[in-house]
Amino acid sequence: MKTIVYQKSKGLTDAQLSYCPGCTHGIVHKLVSEALVELDVLDKAVGIASVGCSVLSYNFFNCDMVQAAHGRACAVATGIKRARPEAIVFSYQGDGDLASIGIAETIHAANRGENLTVIFINNAIYGMTGGQMAPTTLLGQKTTTSPLGRDSKLHGLPIRIAEIFSEIPRAVFVERVSVHNPRAVRNAKKAILKAFRNQIEARGFSLVEVLSTCPVNWGMTPVEALRWVEQEMMAYYPVKTFRDGDADEKA
Amino acid sequence: MARGKLYFKHEDCKGCALCVEFCPQKILALDKENINPKGYNLIKVLEPERCIACAFCAIMCPDSVITVERVPA
Numbered sequence: 001m002k003t004i005v006y007q008k009s010k011g012l013t014d015a016q017l018s019y020c021p022g023c024t025h026g027i028v029h030k031l032v033s034e035a036l037v038e039l040d041v042l043d044k045a046v047g048i049a050s051v052g053c054s055v056l057s058y059n060f061f062n063c064d065m066v067q068a069a070h071g072r073a074c075a076v077a078t079g080i081k082r083a084r085p086e087a088i089v090f091s092y093q094g095d096g097d098l099a100s101i102g103i104a105e106t107i108h109a110a111n112r113g114e115n116l117t118v119i120f121i122n123n124a125i126y127g128m129t130g131g132q133m134a135p136t137t138l139l140g141q142k143t144t145t146s147p148l149g150r151d152s153k154l155h156g157l158p159i160r161i162a163e164i165f166s167e168i169p170r171a172v173f174v175e176r177v178s179v180h181n182p183r184a185v186r187n188a189k190k191a192i193l194k195a196f197r198n199q200i201e202a203r204g205f206s207l208v209e210v211l212s213t214c215p216v217n218w219g220m221t222p223v224e225a226l227r228w229v230e231q232e233m234m235a236y237y238p239v240k241t242f243r244d245g246d247a248d249e250k251a
Numbered sequence: 252m253a254r255g256k257l258y259f260k261h262e263d264c265k266g267c268a269l270c271v272e273f274c275p276q277k278i279l280a281l282d283k284e285n286i287n288p289k290g291y292n293l294i295k296v297l298e299p300e301r302c303i304a305c306a307f308c309a310i311m312c313p314d315s316v317i318t319v320e321r322v323p324a
Contacts, residue, residue, distance in 0.1 A: 007319075182307045
């Protein structure tokens with residue numbers, strides 16, 4: 001008997017993804033949509049698209065989508081979740097959006113303990129605008145705005161978002177994952193499933209940081225970019241569960 | 252041992268070749284002679300009979316191009 005082992009997720013539309021060849025945004029899109037389908041919440045899911053390469057993700061996810069102003073995805077998500085508590089609300093944000101302009105909205109959403117799922121794509125660069133330095137750009141990494149490499153004296157150190165959020169008492173689940181090989185993709189899916197399950201069980205704020213690639217702006221082939229994630233990014237951004245428990249309500 | 256059969260939605264493929272890299276049987280390759288409407292090289296299966304339906308190619312494909320079917324040996 002023939003059995004289908006793998007096919008395109010029903011949580012994605014038929015639209016062709018607008019991302020560059022080999023960009024791991026596509027892999028994370030698959031994981032999020034598969035999680036929504038597996039948890040049977042696709043019909044009540046509301047996604048918040050951010051600004052950046054993922055701005056067009058409202059065309060790709062097969063659920064209700066809203067596109068928020070730059071960095072404001074968690075503020076929009078808060079409003080939707082409070083008005084429609086039965087909806088499963090997630091934001092899908094890159095590092096230019098969440099770690100830079102939107103860090104205030106995201107931290108305060110976590111601090112209030114909003115019952116949301118945040119998918120954070122860390123590719124260490126601004127992709128859509130042409131490869132400028134992001135808060136998450138690694139030291140020494142060359143970008144169009146740091147042509148000699150990021151210098152800690154001039155630009156500060158790369159921001160570790162998962163570590164920052166793990167210190168917020170009401171962020172109940174914070175994990176950093178990677179998608180650089182099939183095994184890592186399976187672990188990333190487990191984390192994303194957990195982040196959505198937390199929301200279904202009304203446990204509070206969950207954030208999953210996904211180490212991702214930007215082959216075009218890094219100046220690498222897609223395969224080289226995945227190796228760079230494994231060798232360089234994972235050395236500075238450790239892949240692990242930072243927090244998994246209940247909200248800490250001690251004052 | 253069960254075998255696999257791969258179906259490609261070639262018009263969505265961008266030729267990134269992540270499937271080629273992660274195939275443990277090393278039976279996938281970029282087809283340098285054929286392109287899709289976007290101008291990207293297609294993927295070809297060199298030895299279809301050696302596919303083991305592990306779906307690593309499909310898991311790593313960012314564009315959901317590949318459908319994997321398991322067929323009894």
